[in-house]
Amino acid sequence: MSASTSNDTLTPSQMAHAHPNPEVHGDGHDHGTRRTYLIGFALSVILTAIPFWLVMNNVIADTTIATLVIMAFGVVQIFVHMVYFLHMNTKSEGGWTMMAAIFTIIVIVIALSGSLWVMFHLNTNMMPGHIMNPADLI
């Protein structure tokens, strides 16, 4: 974890392992620059404004397509924020932030898709008057 010390407190043994790039601050995190913050902000403004405009003006008549388009904008914007504001990359903390994030995303996808899938079918099958198997009536 030698990369996680601040540069002014390095002991000689740690010096040998210090990050060769002086641009990188010593705490294992890439902080971004004014330019990357502004790029991220511009992107997120665009990615927010378009879905709001789509819904407020009923641009897309088909609600299924409109829903999918809006969700796509949301997912892209989440990734923009993770890269430009949370400074996620494969290198910070030796890759462990990325590993934790990937694990979390997998769990979220399982929880969300599983819940929606199961409960949708439960709702469909529990409709009043719904007969799963006609033989049960006899």
Add this chain to the structure above:
Amino acid sequence: MSSNATTAEGDAPQFYELVPHHHAPHGSTQIGFWIYLMSDCLIFASLFAIYGVLGGNFAAGPSPVHLFNLQLVAVSTGALLLSSITYGFAMLDMDEGKKTGTLVWLVITGLLGAVFLGLTLYEFYHMIHEGAVPQRSAFLSAFFVLVGTHALHVTFGILWLVTLLVQIGAKGLIPANKIRVQCLSMFWHFLDVIWIGVFTVVYLMGMLR
């Protein structure tokens, strides 16, 4: 990861550390805080799943089209988005060692957060006034829990931010305060990420439902 601890002089391999391993102060704080944020993500994932399952159960009560005011949501979204970039500017000023600049940007961030929180509370007040209370329908229960949990996070973020303002004001940009500002930065941007999910799933998709 740990580098030179087991390669002492001599040929015999050494499997334990004779010298206490040096850990930089706060060296593991950021990864620890990141793990906390990931676990917080799971809380929100379950709340989103609940909203996804129950969001259509209006129990003959009001539906999103009757309740939500997209203009209001657009303004609060703008406030939160702006607060993300102002926090970024605070981080940049902190890296350059500008104490006053850091404090000013943090204050602006806090005010934008307060605007967001005020609008959310106004919306809640308005809804409750119209009888759209959490116990009215499963949709409203899920809505208040999801949006309320996010608003609660913003509240604690603002409290943390005010505490940091006092700490930086008293002690300056010492390493401990820098770590705290960096952790709050992660927390603040994380809340913005969650809000993207909320305005997409709850408000925009709710208006389409």
